[in-house]
Amino acid sequence: MRILLIHCLLFSLFSHSPAHADEGLLAKEKLVAWCIVPFDASKRGPEERAVMLKELGLKKCAYDWRAEHIPTFEAEILAYKKHGIEFFAFWSVHEEAFKLFEKHKIHPQIWTMIPGPKGPSQAEKIKQAVAALKPLAERTKQINCPLSLYNHGGWQGEPANMVAVCQGLRDAGYDHVGIVYNFHHGHEHIEDWATLFKLMQPYLHCLNINGMSENAQPKILKLGDGKHELDMLRVVQESGYDGPIGILDHQGNRDSQEVLTENLEGVEKLKPMLKADESKMSSLKKKLPESLSSRPSSSPRPLKTR
Secondary structure: OHHHHHHHHHHHHOOOOOHHHHHHOOOOOHHHEEEOOOOOOOOHHHHHHHHHHHHOOOOOOEOOOOOHHHHHHHHHHHHHHOOOOEEEEOOOOOOHHHHHHHHOOOOOEEOOOOOOOOOOHHHHHHHHHHHHHHHHHHHHHHHHOOEEOOOOOOOOOOHHHHHHHHHHHHHHHOOOOEEEEEEHHHHHOOOOHHHHHHEEEEEEEEEEEEOOOOOOOOOOOOOOOOOOOHHHHHHHHHHHHOOOOEOOOOOOOOOOHHHHHHHHHHHHHHHHHHHHHHHHHHHHHHHHHHHOOOOOOOOOOOOOOO
16 A cells, blocks of 8 residues: 555656656747847847847747837738747737737737736735736737736736736636746745745746846846856746746847847756756655655745735
C-alpha cells in the first residue's frame, strides 16, 4: 500500500511534462518581441520590422502602437504573414484593427489595462472594473481574440486584483479573459513572487520578462544582468508553465534590433542555469519519498490589494 501511495504521489507531481521540455522554459519558438514599434529609435516600418524579426529568429510579435501607426495596421499584418511572423498580440483597443483581424482571419491577444475603479471598498472596485471591461470582453469574444489584462502599476497592477477582475469576467461568461504579466512593471512583487505567480498562473496568457534589480534601478535591464530574474524564472519553471515569454526593447533611444539581440544573449546566459535546475529536480524525484516527511511548511503572506 505504501509503495502504491508513493507511485501515485510521484505521478501527480511529475506527470505533466511541458511540451517544450527539451528546449526549456526559454525556447526560442516561445519568445515574443514586445515594445519594438514606438520604442524603436530606428523607426522601422512594417516590412523592415518583419525582416528584422526574421533575421533574429523570432517568430512572434506583440504589436504596440501610437496614433502615427494607425494607417499602417494592415501593412503590419501583411508583412508578418509574408515573413512567417505571428501577429501574437495587439496593444489596447482600436476598432479599425479589430476589423482587420476579422478580414485577415487572425486572432491576436488583446492586451489592455484594467480601468482605474473609484469604489469605496475592495469589492466595489472589483465590481466596477468588471463592469467597465465587459463591453471589450464582449467585442473580443466576437472576434475570437483572447483578452489579456496587463499590469502597469497601481491597484490595477496588483496580481490579486487582476485575478479577481479576471475571475469576475469569467464568471460572467468570458472565459477568454486572462492576464499578461510584466516583470518590468512588477519590481514591488519580487519578494512575494512565488506566491503571486501561483495565484496568477491559471489565468496567464503571456509572461514578459526583464532584468530585475531592487527598486527598478534601472527599470529596463538586459536579461541576465539583474539580481532577481533568474530566481523568478526558477519559480516559473518549477510551476510547469510552458506558455509564451515576451522579451523587450522599451528603450526609445536605442535600435530595437540591438536591444533584442542583447536580450537574446541574456536568454542564452540564463538557459543553462535553468537547465541545471531541471537536472537537480530530476535527481530529486528519486529521493522524494524520503524527503516528504521533512518538507517544511510555510504560511503565505497576505496578498496586497492596495
